[in-house]
Amino acid sequence: MDEIDKNILLHLQENARLSVTQLGKLVGLSTPAVNERVKKLEEKNIIDGYRAIINPENFNKPVTAFILYSNTNCRQFVEYCKEHPEVIECHRLAGQYNYLVKVLTNSVQSLETFIDESMAFGQPSTLIKLSSPVVYKAIK
Structure with a gap:
């Protein structure tokens, strides 16, 4: 290139x-x-696709959370994440936590419901987004 x-x-x-x-x-x-x-x-799959970037707040999803998981039911957890509509990203990690999940939801109550349900797969540690000083940067 x-x-x-x-x-x-x-x-x-x-x-x-x-x-x-x-x-x-x-x-x-x-x-x-x-x-x-x-x-x-x-x-060459350097360009992987083209997407519209949606503003979650204007799409009735004002609550963004990043949830770190320490779990042992990896396959079931991944399937759960793939099928859950509020999960928009799921990343496998090395270290203390083995997954990072990004959740968009319409309320703190629905986030709490998601966390309660997901506890069947392991222990979550939740971080709620307050603001995003850097939303996106191009890869150089």
């Missing part, structure tokens, strides 16, 4: 809705050349 590919990736991370023509102007390449490079980045 050269500097042009990195520049393409930087622009797409900031705005994935750029047209190939606009992207070409930004990186100094023709539309077909940029199109070919983007296709190669997709084929």
